[in-house]
Amino acid sequence: MGAVKTKRMPRAVREQQMLDAAVRIFGQRGYMAASMDEIAELAGVSKPLVYLYLNSKEDLFTACIRREAAALTAAVRAGVGQGLPADRRLWTGLRAFFAHTAEHPDGWSVLHLQARTHGEPFVSEAAAMRAEIVAFVTRLVAVAAREAHRDPGLPEREVAGLAEALVGAAESLATWANATPGVTARQAAATLMDFAWSGLGSLMSGRTWTPPAEDETP
Amino acid sequence: MGAVKTKRMPRAVREQQMLDAAVRIFGQRGYMAASMDEIAELAGVSKPLVYLYLNSKEDLFTACIRREAAALTAAVRAGVGQGLPADRRLWTGLRAFFAHTAEHPDGWSVLHLQARTHGEPFVSEAAAMRAEIVAFVTRLVAVAAREAHRDPGLPEREVAGLAEALVGAAESLATWANATPGVTARQAAATLMDFAWSGLGSLMSGRTWTPPAEDETP
Amino acid sequence: MGAVKTKRMPRAVREQQMLDAAVRIFGQRGYMAASMDEIAELAGVSKPLVYLYLNSKEDLFTACIRREAAALTAAVRAGVGQGLPADRRLWTGLRAFFAHTAEHPDGWSVLHLQARTHGEPFVSEAAAMRAEIVAFVTRLVAVAAREAHRDPGLPEREVAGLAEALVGAAESLATWANATPGVTARQAAATLMDFAWSGLGSLMSGRTWTPPAEDETP
Amino acid sequence: MGAVKTKRMPRAVREQQMLDAAVRIFGQRGYMAASMDEIAELAGVSKPLVYLYLNSKEDLFTACIRREAAALTAAVRAGVGQGLPADRRLWTGLRAFFAHTAEHPDGWSVLHLQARTHGEPFVSEAAAMRAEIVAFVTRLVAVAAREAHRDPGLPEREVAGLAEALVGAAESLATWANATPGVTARQAAATLMDFAWSGLGSLMSGRTWTPPAEDETP
DNA sequence: GATGAATGAGATTTCATTCAT
DNA sequence: AATGAATGAAATCTCATTCAT
Numbered sequence: 001m002g003a004v005k006t007k008r009m010p011r012a013v014r015e016q017q018m019l020d021a022a023v024r025i026f027g028q029r030g031y032m033a034a035s036m037d038e039i040a041e042l043a044g045v046s047k048p049l050v051y052l053y054l055n056s057k058e059d060l061f062t063a064c065i066r067r068e069a070a071a072l073t074a075a076v077r078a079g080v081g082q083g084l085p086a087d088r089r090l091w092t093g094l095r096a097f098f099a100h101t102a103e104h105p106d107g108w109s110v111l112h113l114q115a116r117t118h119g120e121p122f123v124s125e126a127a128a129m130r131a132e133i134v135a136f137v138t139r140l141v142a143v144a145a146r147e148a149h150r151d152p153g154l155p156e157r158e159v160a161g162l163a164e165a166l167v168g169a170a171e172s173l174a175t176w177a178n179a180t181p182g183v184t185a186r187q188a189a190a191t192l193m194d195f196a197w198s199g200l201g202s203l204m205s206g207r208t209w210t211p212p213a214e215d216e217t218p
Numbered sequence: 219m220g221a222v223k224t225k226r227m228p229r230a231v232r233e234q235q236m237l238d239a240a241v242r243i244f245g246q247r248g249y250m251a252a253s254m255d256e257i258a259e260l261a262g263v264s265k266p267l268v269y270l271y272l273n274s275k276e277d278l279f280t281a282c283i284r285r286e287a288a289a290l291t292a293a294v295r296a297g298v299g300q301g302l303p304a305d306r307r308l309w310t311g312l313r314a315f316f317a318h319t320a321e322h323p324d325g326w327s328v329l330h331l332q333a334r335t336h337g338e339p340f341v342s343e344a345a346a347m348r349a350e351i352v353a354f355v356t357r358l359v360a361v362a363a364r365e366a367h368r369d370p371g372l373p374e375r376e377v378a379g380l381a382e383a384l385v386g387a388a389e390s391l392a393t394w395a396n397a398t399p400g401v402t403a404r405q406a407a408a409t410l411m412d413f414a415w416s417g418l419g420s421l422m423s424g425r426t427w428t429p430p431a432e433d434e435t436p
Numbered sequence: 437m438g439a440v441k442t443k444r445m446p447r448a449v450r451e452q453q454m455l456d457a458a459v460r461i462f463g464q465r466g467y468m469a470a471s472m473d474e475i476a477e478l479a480g481v482s483k484p485l486v487y488l489y490l491n492s493k494e495d496l497f498t499a500c501i502r503r504e505a506a507a508l509t510a511a512v513r514a515g516v517g518q519g520l521p522a523d524r525r526l527w528t529g530l531r532a533f534f535a536h537t538a539e540h541p542d543g544w545s546v547l548h549l550q551a552r553t554h555g556e557p558f559v560s561e562a563a564a565m566r567a568e569i570v571a572f573v574t575r576l577v578a579v580a581a582r583e584a585h586r587d588p589g590l591p592e593r594e595v596a597g598l599a600e601a602l603v604g605a606a607e608s609l610a611t612w613a614n615a616t617p618g619v620t621a622r623q624a625a626a627t628l629m630d631f632a633w634s635g636l637g638s639l640m641s642g643r644t645w646t647p648p649a650e651d652e653t654p
Numbered sequence: 655m656g657a658v659k660t661k662r663m664p665r666a667v668r669e670q671q672m673l674d675a676a677v678r679i680f681g682q683r684g685y686m687a688a689s690m691d692e693i694a695e696l697a698g699v700s701k702p703l704v705y706l707y708l709n710s711k712e713d714l715f716t717a718c719i720r721r722e723a724a725a726l727t728a729a730v731r732a733g734v735g736q737g738l739p740a741d742r743r744l745w746t747g748l749r750a751f752f753a754h755t756a757e758h759p760d761g762w763s764v765l766h767l768q769a770r771t772h773g774e775p776f777v778s779e780a781a782a783m784r785a786e787i788v789a790f791v792t793r794l795v796a797v798a799a800r801e802a803h804r805d806p807g808l809p810e811r812e813v814a815g816l817a818e819a820l821v822g823a824a825e826s827l828a829t830w831a832n833a834t835p836g837v838t839a840r841q842a843a844a845t846l847m848d849f850a851w852s853g854l855g856s857l858m859s860g861r862t863w864t865p866p867a868e869d870e871t872p
Numbered sequence: 873g874a875t876g877a878a879t880g881a882g883a884t885t886t887c888a889t890t891c892a893t
Numbered sequence: 894a895a896t897g898a899a900t901g902a903a904a905t906c907t908c909a910t911t912c913a914t
Contacts, residue, residue, distance in 0.1 A: 008876085008912085009877085029337065030335055030337065032249075032250035033250055033337070035903085036904080036906085045878080046880080047879085047905090048907075048908085049879075051905090051907080056906080057905070057906090113334060113335045117332065118248055118251070158412075161391070161405070161409035162409065162412075164394050165390065165391055165410055166387070166413075168387045168389065168391060169383040169387040171386065172385065172386020173379070173382060173386060176386070187379070191380065191383060193427050194376075195380055195383050195414075196383075197427040209305065209412050211309060211407075211411065212306070229894090232894095253886085253887065253888085254887075255887080263896095264895065264897080265888090267894080267896075269889070275889090450873095466686065466772055466773070468684070468686035468687055469772070471909085473908080473909095481875095482874065482876080483909090484910090484912090485873080485874060485875075488874080493908095493909065523863065524866070527865060527866075549770065553767045555687070594845065597845035600827060600830045601823040601826065601827055601845060602849075604822055604826020604827060604829075604830070605819040605822045608821070609815070609819055609822060622865075624815070627816065627818075629863050629865065630812075630816075630863050631816055631819050645741065645847050647745060647840075648742070662891085662892070662893090662898060663898085665897080668898085668899095690884065700901080702900060703899060703900075705886080711883095711884065
């Protein structure tokens with residue numbers, strides 16, 4: 001399924017072919033186990049051309065992360081129904097998220113697994129994208145708290161922790177859904193929505209779970 | 219901090235020193251970037267000895283995964299208060315989990331990041347441990363459903379998804395807590411407990427979030 | 437300081453621009469470390485054009501050697517005062533030599549360092565030029581011997597060695613002067629003239645230094 | 655003539671074999687054109703062993719320069735007859751110098767050609783050795799001036815230039831003698847001694863060559 | 873007359889792994 | 894029980910050189 005070997009293409013096109021190949025190889029083999037030879041071959045070009053256009057393995061991987069991050073956030077942004085109530089916004093966002101990760105499993109592997117596992121500068125690159133998503137969710141949680149007339153609002157660190165947990169759950173479910181045949185993006189979104197929104201709803205209305213006081217270890 | 223170079227130690231001790239070093243290096247550098255040279259040096263032994271005892275890099279990494287997985291599940295098992303109600307069982311289990319991951323960040327990195335990023339056979343190895351934890355949580359959710367006299371019980375796939383989400387959230391929070399100074403194991407556990415148990419509680423009492431029907435994409 | 441990029445120039449001009457660039461790069465980096473890319477860029481043309489005009493890296497370097505050799509010998513020839521006594525001929529030649537090498541350090545580097553360091557066919561190419569200069573000096577020494585009515589004349593091999601020593605000293609002084617701020621061409625010439633002409637003069641009048649006879653090794 | 659392939663030798667021995675091979679290849683091919691493959695093969699070992707012991711091509715070349723420089727200065731030092739008058743000291747030093755360069759043509763090529771042609775840090779490395787020799791010659795010239803009761807002494811810069819010229823002539827003669835069959839070390843030394851000592855002698859006794867005043871260019 | 877697109881071949885360097893003692 | 898000596902194989906990257914337009 002490597003790109004058909006057509007000669008003399010404009011640079012922009014070739015670059016995309018290379019990134020396609022690189023995302024696939026990086027996503028499946030991992031950053032270090034991927035070889036530039038294999039990527040070049042899958043892209044249907046010679047190795048020197050990959051270096052001419054993308055400079056180094058590190059730069060190539062960074063370019064992959066950036067492209068996939070941009071694609072994912074764009075997909076989520078496009079999927080979120082503007083002007084809807086908070087729960088519907090979260091629902092549509094999650095649908096878009098799971099749909100995109102299901103359609104681009106290698107891209108998701110690059111972003112979620114590879115970029116975070118191979119040190120700087122990749123970690124920061126991926127963290128930037130994640131921060132954007134966490135911020136989006138954090139806003140939603142805050143809006144939900146307001147809509148629930150919760151007073152006083154939740155403490156900031158608590159909100160941060162909740163958003164982190166929610167995003168973490170979504171990430172895990174995305175990977176799980178990709179690995180479990182028969183689980184659709186819709187089901188993944190529904191499961192998480194059910195779990196998360198009910199939990200948030202309970203929190204909002206003040207029904208929190210209180211840890212027992214007699215504990216001794218920190 | 220490499221082990222002090224003492225000659226002629228019993229095999230079992232030497233092996234543990236090697237595994238200590240290996241977990242540290244693998245956890246920090248990643249499987250591929252780790253070099254057997256560095257591991258041997260940190261362990262205070264010569265490279266051939268590492269090979270004599272642990273056979274190959276692959277076997278060494280597998281041994282690391284197994285040891286760390288066993289340590290983590292043992293810690294959780296030991297932490298769970300037997301004979302308590304379901305919520306207290308979850309709470310104590312989470313406390314133990316976060317405490318262990320915080321105390322063994324390299325081990326956690328090996329299990330959660332490295333083992334999952336570098337293909338077979340490591341993925342399966344880590345998956346085995348994870349399955350055990352997911353099973354534990356699944357049982358708890360089922361018990362909670364029973365305790366809530368929920369009838370009919372939740373469908374099996376739904377329970378699986380919920381457990382997956384909960385475990386995923388826990389894993390994310392563990393990594394987040396390790397990377398965020400000032401977040402204690404107790405706080406991480408409380409955040410997740412708050413979030414999750416309320417959500418489960420709502421679910422049990424039938425207050426689910428229903429996705430809108432007019433959606434078209436799967 | 438690369439040539440301004442103007443389109444459609446006559447071939448001869450373009451070739452000179454390329455040689456200018458090549459001499460600079462070869463002189464500073466050395467033959468092997470110089471890259472055709474860099475040379476083409478400095479010349480303000482595309483690489484294929486360089487190949488179209490100059491054929492190959494080897495041919496390009498050879499062309500550089502020839503051009504710089506021709507320029508140097510021309511400068512010396514032009515500088516030598518015809519019709520003067522031998523000492524003044526040498527003096528004016530040296531002045532011209534040191535002036536030229538000071539004004540064209542990259543060319544001098546190409547001739548004296550690079551051409552001699554990178555094997556055939558460059559060595560021969562540079563040797564041809566050097567032979568011309570050595571011959572010139574040899575003639576001067578012979579003339580001086582005749583003017584001094586020295587009889588019998590110096591043996592041929594002796595003359596060759598003297599010329600070789602004189603030229604070698606001049607070459608070293610040229611490089612030394614280029615590398616030592618504050619040393620002018622005139623000073624270099626005066627130093628060498630002082631040293632050499634007195635030595636020659638002494639030789640001519642028969643005051644030679646006789647090696648001790650009791651030596652045993654050849 | 656590569657070293658006989660004997661297995662398992664102590665490190666120090668192997669290192670010398672590698673340096674022998676490296677000096678030969680570097681001296682004949684030049685630094686850049688030399689390949690580590692070729693060096694390893696000539697040394698009778700595998701490439702990784704070369705890297706294990708000598709670190710990198712750059713380090714290997716530096717080690718060659720150092721070893722050859724040390725050998726050359728040691729030979730000269732050993733050859734100089736202590737307690738002799740200045741002329742005999744120079745004579746014995748030159749004999750030793752030409753004998754050594756004739757016996758180690760590759761080493762001489764490394765020192766005189768390659769080290770000076772391939773930029774830092776090699777240039778400095780070779781310059782250090784050269785400075786030692788120049789200092790030795792400078793001292794001799796100064797002693798000669800004193801012995802000749804010359805008063806006032808020669809100006810310092812003049813002495814520097816003379817020493818530079820003398821050393822340069824010696825270097826050129828060494829290369830010339832290596833390239834010209836039938837020229838012995840003794841002859842080379844005699845030629846230079848004749849030329850240089852007479853010249854110095856004339857200088858000492860005040861018979862300098864005075865440049866014409868009417869010159870215009872600097 | 874001039875160039876953007878493309879590559880074959882080979883460079884240095886690293887690493888997991890094994891002998892021989 | 895333990896190791897200094899050694900290597901096969903493969904990685905990233907660079908460069909001189911040529912097509913096709």
